[in-house]
Amino acid sequence: MIESRKSVHERYLGHRTTYEMALWLLFYLANTTANSLVALIEMRRRDPAFPAWEPVVWESSSTLLMLALLPLVVWFTRRVPLHWDNWRRRLPLYLLASLVFSVVHVGGMVGLRQLAYAWMGGHYDFGPVLREFFYEYLKDVRSFAWMVAIIEVYRFILRRLQGEASLLDLPDSGPPVEPVDRPDRFLVRKLGREFLVAAADIEWLQASGNYVNLHVNGRDYPLRSTIASIGDRLAPDLFMRVHRSYIVNLDRIVSIESLDTGDARLHMKDAAVIPCSRRHRAELRERAGASDSSRVA
Structure with a gap:
C-alpha cells in the first residue's frame, strides 16, 4: 500500500x-x-x-x-x-x-x-x-x-x-520580513510552484559537489551552496556539523552509536544513519545531552 x-x-x-x-x-x-x-x-x-x-x-x-x-x-x-x-x-x-x-x-x-x-x-x-x-x-x-x-x-x-531550494533574498526595498543571515525558512521551487520549508523541518543536510541536499520529510532538495557556507547560516542551537559532508538537526537524533575507530553513527528519526567523525563526537554528545547509555547495539 x-x-x-x-x-x-x-x-x-x-x-x-x-x-x-x-x-x-x-x-x-x-x-x-x-x-x-x-x-x-x-x-x-x-x-x-x-x-x-x-x-x-x-x-x-x-x-x-x-x-x-x-x-x-x-x-x-x-x-x-x-x-x-x-x-x-x-x-x-x-x-x-x-x-x-x-x-x-x-x-x-x-x-x-x-x-x-x-x-x-x-x-x-x-x-x-x-x-x-x-x-x-x-x-x-x-x-x-x-x-x-x-x-x-x-x-x-x-x-x-x-524541487530545488534557495535562500530567501533581501527585498528590493525596506527591511526583510524574516532574518536572512539566520534563515528560518527556505524557498523551494518545484515544477513551476514555490513553497516555503521551515528550517526546523530539515532533518539533515549532505554535501554534494557545489550543492547541499536538504533532507526534509523523506525528500532531498538541492541548495546551491557549500556545506561550510550553509552551516555558518543555520541556527547553532539547532544544527551541528558532524562530518565534512553532513550537518544534522539535533532534535532529529534518536541515538548515537559509538564505533571502535572513535567515530560514531547517528540514527535519525527518519531511519537514516549519518556518519559522525571523531573530531565532532565529544561536542555532539555534550550538545545532544547524550551518554554512553545511548549506544545502539
Missing part, C-alpha cells in the same frame, strides 16, 4: 542507479550495432569478402572504453560542475579532461583491438600515432561533450522534478 502512494518520480529514485546503468547500456548497444552495420556495408562495397567481425571489434572496443570512462566523467562533472556563471573559467579544465579522456579511450581501444586481432590470427595496425590520435581526438571531444551535456540535462530535470 505504501509503495502505491509513491509518485512515479519517487519510485524511479528508488531504483535510480539500475535505470541509469540500463539506459546507458541500451544507448551504447544500439550505437555500437548501428555503427558496426554501417562500417560493414562501407567495407563490403570495396571488398565483398571483408570479414564481418572486424567492424564489430572496432566499435565494441570503443564502446567498452566509453562505458568504463563514464563513471569518471560523472565524477568529474560532479566535482567540477558547470554553471552559467562559471563555464568560462572551467572550460579549460573541461578541455584538459577531454584530452585525458581521449588518451585513455584511444590507448585502451587500440589495446583491445590488438588482442582481438591476435585472437583471430591477424594484426591490427593503428597507423601513424600522431595523425591517428588527432583524428580520434576530434571524435572523442564531441563524445565527451555529448556525455557531459546528457549528464547535466538529466541532473537539471531531476532537480526540477524533486
